[in-house]
Amino acid sequence: MQQATPIRVYNTLTRRKEDFSPVEPGRVKMYTCGPTVYRYAHIGNLRSYLMADWLRRLLEAQGYRVKHVKNITDVGHMRQDMLERGEDKVISAALAEGKTPEQIAAHYTEAFMADEAKLNILPAHEFPRATTNVTEMVDLTKMLIDRGYAYTAEGNVYFEVGRFADYGKLSRQQSAGLEEGVRVEADPLKHDQRDFALWKAAEEGRMLKWPSPWGDGFPGWHIECSAMAAKYLGPEIDFHTGGVDNIFPHHEDEIAQSEAAFGRRHVRYWMHGQHLLVDGLKMAKSTGNTYEVSDLEKRGFEPLAFRYLCATARYGTRLNFTIRSLRAAQKGLLRLREKLSEAGGRATKKGAKGGEKLRGEFWSALADDLSLPRALAVAWRVARSRLPGAVKRELLMDFDRVLGFDLVARGPSAFAFPIEVEALARERTELRRRKAYPEADAIRERIRGMRYEVRDAKGGTAIIAIPVWAEPDPAISSSGDVDSHLSEPDRVDFTIGIVARRGCEELERCLTSVSQWANGVSAEIIVVDNGLEEGCGARLDQLAAKDKRVHVYHADHFLGSAAGLNVLLKQARGHYVVTLDSSVEVKGDIFARLREVLVGPRIGIVGRWGVTSEDLRSFEEAETSGDVDAVEGYLMAFRRDLVNETGLLDEKYRFYRHLDLDFSLAARTSGYRAVIDTRLPVVRHEHLEWAATPEEERDRLSKRNFYRFLRKWGERSDLLVAQAR
Ligand SMILES: [Zn+2]
Secondary structure, eight states, rough: OOOOOOOOETTTTTEEEEEOOSSBEEEEEEEOOOTTTTSOOHHHHHHHHHHHHHHHHHHHTOEEEEEEEEBBBSOOOOOOHHHTTOOOOOHHHHHHHSSSSHHHHHHHHHOOOOOHHHHOOOOBBOOEEEEEGGHHHHHHHHHHHHHHHHHEEEEEEEEEGGGOTTTTTTTTTOOOOTTTTTOOOOOOOOSSOEEEEEEEOTTTTTOOBBOOOOOOOOOOHHHHHHHHHHHHHOOSEEEEEEEGIIIIIIIIHHHHHHHHHHHOOOOEEEEEEHHHHETEEEEOOTTTTTHHHHHHTTTOOOOHHHHHHTTTTTSSOOOOEEEHHHHHHHHHHHHHHHHHHHHOOOOOTTTHHHHHHHHHHHHHHHHBTTOHHHHHHHHHHHHOOOOOOHHHHHHHHHHHHHHOTTTTTSSSOOOOOOOHHHHHHHHHHHHTTTTTTTHHHHHHHHHHHEEEEEEETTTTEEEEEEEGHHHOOBSSSSGGGSSOOOOOSSSEEEEEEEESSOHHHHHHHHHHHHHHHHTTSSSEEEEEESSSSSSSSHHHHHHHHHHHTTTEEBBBOOHHHHHHHHHHHHOOOOEEEEEETTTTEEOOOHHHHHHHHHSSSEEEEEOEEEEEESSSEEEEEOOOSEEEEOOOEEEEEEEHHHHHHOOOOTTTTTTTTTHHHHHHHHHHHHHHHEEETTOEEEOOOOOOHHHOOOHHHHHHHHHHHHHOOOOOOOHOGGGGGHOOO
C-alpha cells in the first residue's frame, strides 16, 4: 500500500474540518444509527448509510482495523414525542398488518440487509437489536439515576437536562423548535420540559414491555444508542454517523446520557449526511415522493446506479434526485465498467509514474472529508487517459475498493443476455473475420432489434443490453427540464392546456371536446402527461398524431400538480392560456366568450367555477357570474403575460387543493380581478384525483396545502371581494 494521506473530516461538534486521529492507534470504532424496522428504507436513508460505508472503506484501505456497529431499532419510537405519547411504530405496523411486532421487525430487518447488499454497503460487524439489549439500557438508566442526572416519576425515568452543563454543544440547540402543526403537550411529570424520557412505564395492554426497577416499561430511543455504543465499542468511540435529522434531539441526548454516565467524551468525530431531495423537495412518506430500492429496480435500474449517483455529490450537501439524474448515473457506471473491460495488456514499467500521480490524487480527494465527486473525477481521468491498459486496470480496481461500484465483478454488461444473442454475436465475429462486412452489419441490426448492442474492442466483442432507461427518452423529470418561453412573443391566440395524472378516458373526452370547439380559433393544445397510468401515454400520442395542434409532454413520474402546470405555462405560446382539468367537458364555443371577458378592465383570471370567502379559511362556491375571490382550477383562463407578474406556481403544492386559490390570490394582489361566467358552455364530471385518493390521505394532503396557503394569505382579507362591498 502506498503512503496514506492523513484523513480530514468535518466534525459537526466543532464545525470544522479536523485531522483524524483514533482513540487507539491503528483501530477505529465506528457507530452508525441504523434503521427503525417497521417499513422499507427509502433511498434518502440509504444515502447516509452510503456515506458511512465510504468512510469505513477508506479507513480500511488505509490499513485501520475498523469495528463498525449499526443498531437495529426494533422498538419503534421514531421520535421522542411519539415515545412520550406511548406510540410505537413497530406495534402499529404489526397491528395494521395482522402480525406480531417480532415478525414485522424481522421482515423489515431482512429487507434492510438486502437493500444494503444491493448497494454494496459492507455489512456492519455488529447489528445489535434494541430488544435484545434492554438490560444494558436499564443498567445505564440506573447509573444515571445514581449519579444524579435522572429522576423517576410514576414508573418513568427522565434525564434532567439542567444537570448536564454541556447540553446543546452538538446542535447548539436546547429544545425543539416549534414545529408547525405539532403541539407537544407539557408533561406534568417533567421538572423541565427539556428533560427527556430514558424509560417509560408501559400502558395497559402494551405488547412490547420489559421488567425494570421502576415497573414494566420500555426504553427511550436515545438510550438505545448510548447503551449499545458502550456495550459494543466502549465508552469513547471514534466516529458516529447519521443523517442531519439525527443531530437534535437524538445525538444531543445521546451525548448527554453517555458523557453523564461515563464521565468522558463520548464521540470524537460526528459526521452527518445531508438530505436527499426528490424533485427539489425533502423526501417524506407524507409528501408522497419517496423511492425505495425496489422502485429503482422496477424501472430497470441497477441499485448500484444510485450508489454512483450519490458519489457525484459531497455527503454534506443536499442532493436532488430525479429519474433523469439516475439515468445519467446508470450510463456513467456502465461506461466506466466498459472502460475497465477494454483496458487489457501485460503489465509494463511504462506509464507507472503518471499512474502513481493519479493514484495519489484519488486517495487525497477521499481523505479530504470524503470528496467522492473529486475521487470519481480522478477515476474518469484514468479511464480516459492514454496510460497503458494494465496500469489503468490496476488503478481502477484499486479505486473500486472504496468506490464499491463492482467495476470488475460485473464487467461491462451488468445485464444477462440470452443465448440467441450470444450465438448471433459469434456469427457476426466470424463474418467479420472473413471480411463479410455487410452481412456482419445486418446481424448487428438484428441484435439491436432484440435490444442488445455489440461493441468491438481490442480484446474481442462485448455484448451490452440496451435497458429500458437507455432508450432515447424525451420524458421530463422535473419542470426544470423544459425551457421557459414566457418572455417570448405570442405565436397563437390561445394555448389550451390539460395536465392529467389519472383517467385515460376522461382525458380523451376532455381533449376531444375542446379541440373540436377550438377549430375556429388560432390555438395550440398542450397536454402534460403527469405520470399517467401504463398505456395511457401511448394512446395520447396517437391522438396527438392526428391533430398537429396537439403537443404532448410526458413526465416519467408524477411531478406534482403545480410542477405539471408549470411545464405547461413555460411551454405555452398563446396570448391567452386556458387550463382545463380532465374532468371537464367542453360543450360549446368557450373561446369567443373568454376573449370578451378577458378584455375587461383589470380582469386577471376568468373561469366557470369560483369561490368566495369571508375569512380566507372557509370558501363558498359562487353561484352567479361576476367577481369571486378565486377561480377554481377546473377551468382557468388568463393572459399568458399574467404569469410574468405572478411568477410560476409554487411547486410545494404537489396535491392540487388550494393551488388554484394561491394562483388567483397572486393575481389579485397584483391588482387584478378574478371573475366567473356561469354561461360558459362546459360541464364537470367526477373529479378523479379526488375520488382516487383515499380519504385519510386526502385530508392530510389537503391540510398541508391549507396551512401553506394560510401562511401566505391568511392575513390578506383586504383582498376579499366581501371587503369591497
Ligand atoms: Zn442512534
